[in-house]
Amino acid sequence: MVSAPSVLVVGGGPAGSTAARLLAARGARVTLLEARRLPRAKLCGGGLTPKAQRLVPESALATVERRVDTVELRGGRVPPYRLTRPDAAVAMVRREAFDLALVEAAARSGVDVRDGVPVRDAGEDDDGVWVLTDGERLRADLLVAADGEPSRIAGRIGLASRPALSGLGLEVDAAVSSAVPEDTAVVSFTVRGGYAWYFPKRGHASLGAASARPLRAHALHQILTRFAATLGLGVESGRVRGHWIPIGLRTGPVAGRRVVLVGDAAATTDPLFGEGISYALHSAGLAAAAAAEWMAGEAPDLRAYDTRLRASLGPAFARLRWVARAVDRSPSVALLLIRASEAARESVVDVVAGRRAPFVLGGV
Numbered sequence: 001m002v003s004a005p006s007v008l009v010v011g012g013g014p015a016g017s018t019a020a021r022l023l024a025a026r027g028a029r030v031t032l033l034e035a036r037r038l039p040r041a042k043l044c045g046g047g048l049t050p051k052a053q054r055l056v057p058e059s060a061l062a063t064v065e066r067r068v069d070t071v072e073l074r075g076g077r078v079p080p081y082r083l084t085r086p087d088a089a090v091a092m093v094r095r096e097a098f099d100l101a102l103v104e105a106a107a108r109s110g111v112d113v114r115d116g117v118p119v120r121d122a123g124e125d126d127d128g129v130w131v132l133t134d135g136e137r138l139r140a141d142l143l144v145a146a147d148g149e150p151s152r153i154a155g156r157i158g159l160a161s162r163p164a165l166s167g168l169g170l171e172v173d174a175a176v177s178s179a180v181p182e183d184t185a186v187v188s189f190t191v192r193g194g195y196a197w198y199f200p201k202r203g204h205a206s207l208g209a210a211s212a213r214p215l216r217a218h219a220l221h222q223i224l225t226r227f228a229a230t231l232g233l234g235v236e237s238g239r240v241r242g243h244w245i246p247i248g249l250r251t252g253p254v255a256g257r258r259v260v261l262v263g264d265a266a267a268t269t270d271p272l273f274g275e276g277i278s279y280a281l282h283s284a285g286l287a288a289a290a291a292a293e294w295m296a297g298e299a300p301d302l303r304a305y306d307t308r309l310r311a312s313l314g315p316a317f318a319r320l321r322w323v324a325r326a327v328d329r330s331p332s333v334a335l336l337l338i339r340a341s342e343a344a345r346e347s348v349v350d351v352v353a354g355r356r357a358p359f360v361l362g363g364v
């Protein structure tokens with residue numbers, strides 16, 4: 001009897017666990033290797049747009065702590081504007097719980113999940129792929145690198161290239177603010193090249209600031225502190241943490257013959273909001289589809305994934321990059337436009353909810 005094709009997935013974030021689950025469901029023997037012990041924390045606002053919510057199993061949605069249907073938009077010299085749209089409600093999660101639920105869903109689909117196993121090296125040869133952990137060399141037919149930012153595996157398998165843009169994000173777990181109503185998030189375009197956010201959850205909140213400009217962490221920290229003060233919150237420096245955000249897709253290939261990069265490893269975060277989870281899930285779906293075609297003998301390698309990822313996310317990211325530049329030039333004009341124009345508000349919902357092309361995601 002011919003055994004099922006085997007796949008190694010490196011990284012147990014949303015991209016890796018989703019690719020693993022989908023591949024196991026398509027009959028592959030999948031091993032997922034996660035460097036850290038699970039559950040593990042991940043620096044993130046934990047905001048899941050409807051685009052992301054549609055791409056995860058119910059068990060992951062059970063970890064949602066709060067649904068926020070109102071966002072207070074701030075920026076420039078105009079008064080804040082509160083936009084309420086239940087059809088674009090953002091679900092707030094703690095990443096340790098959400099990511100664990102996704103890994104557990106993968107395990108239920110038959111994935112062999114091994115946590116606390118950092119992959120030190122990886123490669124592709126004529127017979128397939130291999131990875132090296134601290135104690136073992138594992139072989140398989142295919143490799144999915146989902147090791148986030150920075151993706152060391154991308155470098156090892158010859159797919160290292162710069163992301164189109166790089167952002168720096170600072171985040172801290174804060175108290176819930178009494179300065180805004182309960183189910184209201186705040187997005188403040190008072191940061192050059194980015195924004196500051198307040199995402200309320202159950203009994204705590206994510207407070208952060210991110211920018212794609214070459215701002216120093218110290219300057220971003222000061223912006224975050226001032227933003228926190230407007231919400232009646234304080235920021236102790238020791239608790240603020242930072243991470244790079246790889247934006248707008250890698251400039252070089254994200255697939256080889258038997259290897260693919262998914263999620264942050266492929267730089268699938270968007271250039272306006274720095275939203276990464278939905279696009280990471282989408283890339284996992286496309287990677288699983290390309291792998292399934294290879295497994296069925298319908299494709300000679302996994303390279304079609306690169307073309308499809310760029311075709312599906314390229315137009316969305318180009319449009320969001322244009323909007324980000326416009327908002328950066330004049331946040332006041334952007335806010336006035338949203339306040340005055342129903343069409344502008346509908347465009348915001350199109351992006352957040354993924355209602356209309358090019359923001360419709362699928363493939364999972």
Ligand SMILES: Cc1cc2nc3c(=O)[nH]c(=O)nc-3n(C[C@H](O)[C@H](O)[C@H](O)COP(=O)(O)OP(=O)(O)OC[C@H]3O[C@@H](n4cnc5c(N)ncnc54)[C@H](O)[C@@H]3O)c2cc1C
Nearest residue numbers: 011013014015035044045046047119148169263264276277
């Ligand atoms: C401050 C900040 C706020 C953000 N807020 C939001 C938000 O509110 N909403 C949103 O949609 N996106 C947000 N993002 C982006 C989002 O966090 C990422 O896009 C998302 O986590 C990408 O998922 P991933 O699975 O590709 O990578 P990750 O979630 O980073 O997972 C990668 C996994 O790989 C593991 N790993 C790494 N190296 C190895 C190795 N050698 N061997 C084995 N395992 C390895 C890591 O331990 C990790 O578990 C934010 C990002 C930042 C920095």
